[in-house]
Amino acid sequence: MPPPAYNLLDEPWIPVHWSPNASLPPTGEPPDRIGLRELLLRSGDITGLAVTSPPAHSALLRILYALTARVTGLDEVGTRDWGSRLQDIWDEGELPKGGIAEYFARYEHRFFLFDPEYGRPWMQDARLAEQCDADKTAGVNKLIVTRASGNNHAWFRADRDARPELPTTSEAVLNLLVWHYYGPSGRCSSREVNGAKSASMTAGPLRTALSYHPEGETLFETLLAGLVRPEATVTPTRDQCPWEWDELPDPDKAPRAPAGPCSRLTACSQHALLLVPQGQDGQLVRDAYITWAYRKGRIPRSDPFLIWQVSQQGNPYPRPADSRRALWRDLDALLLKEPPGTAQPRRPEVFAYAFEVSEDLRVRALGFEQEAQAKDIQFVSGTTPPVLGFAERDSPRTALPVARLRQFGELYGRRLDRAVKQAWAAYVRDAKAKGDTWAAEAAGRYWPRAEAEFWDRFRRLDRSGTVLDAGFDRAGSRAAFLALAVEAYDTVTASVTRTQRGARAVSDARIGLYGGARKKTSGPAKGQDA
Incomplete structure (x- = not known):
């Protein structure tokens, strides 16, 4: 029996906060969740994402930044000044409807979560159904990062692997993203490729890190403020998101290095996952495969939303998430070009461009306090008042x-x-x-x-x-x-x-x-x- 055709462009899976001035549907109540298409079309009517998990919020924002760059044409420098084009779209107050329609018409078939026809489920690897042992899957308790699985101690709820409470598809997708960005290293489900089995994975690109996002009054402003100017050599045909690849990468080869902002934001996962739906309506997920994506090599960590600093050994590393550390203690590292400190902190790259569009931006910090290998400790989240007007360049x-x-x-x-x-x-x-x-x-x-x-x-x-x-x-x-x-x-x-x-x-x-x-x-x- 074929799996359900659950397309993320139109299925309601993203929780949002609506602006008080948003136009209401005939029923009088805006939906709690929407799909990607409506989110981009109505980003000016949305104050922000209502995702309660900071790592899921952070991961989803990166997907949305990449989509915003694509539909606006800001994914390459172009023949006209990039900053001027960004400001023009900012002044319009909405993302271009034509760009949204054109992009999603081209890639609609790549946004099926359970792909019955093309075998390319979104941000997943359908090959895992053959390359992993179906009797030793990770299960949904492992997929949902706030649940205890295996022999781990349960703090807030008791979840049994033998009879798990099945997550909604919305919850499963958000946790799929958490695994791609914040997943652990170490042992995982065994995956057999070209006759050789392996059961060891590398940590995700944002594991242990705290990311900093400029935030406006609407989601539209937040998405534009999160864009980074591409290098002059970057082209959309090379700087691809995973759903744009013609073929899935070879797990036996080293991963390809990011070729620009979009691939840096979306194509740096070291994990491979596959969700298994429950029934034909696509509203629940009953199982999950979670394993390694590449047998060797590691994708370079290069993210424009992190404060990078230097260890005593001279190695760059992102400032870690610490649930005991309030966001104001990082403020000078966000506003100053060369903030003080022996760690030589470097301001997140995105702030060099956010300053260009507005001074009335807040900063939202999102992360996951974790140990480098496997232990998850606590979510981290914080928001400043509007602060970018105090940036060193302008003030x-x-x-x-x-x-x-x-x-x-x-x-x-x-x-x-x-x-x-x-x-x-x-x-x-x-x-x-x-x-x-x-x-x-x-x-x-x-x-x-x-x-x-x-x-x-x-x-x-x-x-x-x-x-x-x-x-x-x-x-x-x-x-x-x-x-x-x-x-x-x-x-x-x-x-x-x-x-x-x-x-x-x-x-x-x-x-x-x-x-x-x-x-x-x-x-x-x-x-x-x-």
Whole structure:
């Protein structure tokens, strides 16, 4: 029996937030989910994606950026200035209907999720049904990244591999994308190609990373702000998305390197997947194959939405997702061309072009805190207020104040962490005691208030360019963050100050908040009298 013809262009699978001004259908209620075609046609009526999983949101945005580049013709430099063409489309307030119709007419047959006729299901490899053992599939619990599978511990729900709750097709597609971008390395289902079996896969291109996306008032603005100017040599025939390939790649050969922005965004997966539908209506998925895509080689990690920094060994790597780290602590790395820091952070490439279209853009951070190999820890998401107007290029006098504000917040956060740990070690009279409980409580008290202090002072910076240092109050800012650290320190350590030993431990460690005791010198300082 042939599988259902579920086409992602028109089936309602993408959850969206509608603008209050969006035109309503005759029923009076806009749909909760829509297909790709309606999403692009009505992107100006949509405020954003309603995808609750940050890694799925991040992955889907990359697909949408590539489609936007295709339907607008911004996938190549062309004969007319690329930036001017981008601005013209921005001014129109909608994506070109003709470009959408032409592109989807050409590739409609490649957007079937379960492909009964052409054998090319979207973002999948139909060959897995023959190359993998049908009795040892990954299953839907493995596919849905928030579920426990195998012998893993269940935290929020109990899922049994023998009788799993079947996911909706919408949920399955979004998790298919999470696997392509954030999938683990290590053991997987065995795949046999050319008589040789392998069961080891390489990590996805965004695994452990946090990506930063310029965000507008509508999805239309967000998609245009996420485009990157191609190199002059890039052509659509070479810079292809996976659904545009004439043939699927040979798993026995090394993967092809991305040839431009579209392939960088969509064709860097190291995983191969195949979804198995339940029944004929295509609304549920009952099983999934998940295995490796290439037996050897790795696609270079090069993504325009990541902050790249340099390790102590001199190797570039993307700034990792950290659920304990608020987005404001990365702000100077987003706004400044050469932000301070020993890691030599490099601003995401996309911001060089987002500045061109609007200053009234927010930044949304999306990621997945993970270990490099297999362990998934926590989703990471955050959004700033409109900040791109403070970029170094447009408002150079705010550059140093933004960096200083972030540095003051970081400085007193580090000092607080060290001070409470030192106080605990002194109190228990064990130099090796870590004091993690005190440190966690202090961090929980300090960082949310430090974030509020940062944004309050950030909004006060002058953007006119006529005020020295943008009106930044250096002394006042330092004192404000110090006061927050002192308050958190006093609150956390108060329980032991009723004893002489505890009071002394707390008092001695408190000086760490102020930078520690001055080092004694054996003689007078240079240029001073004894």
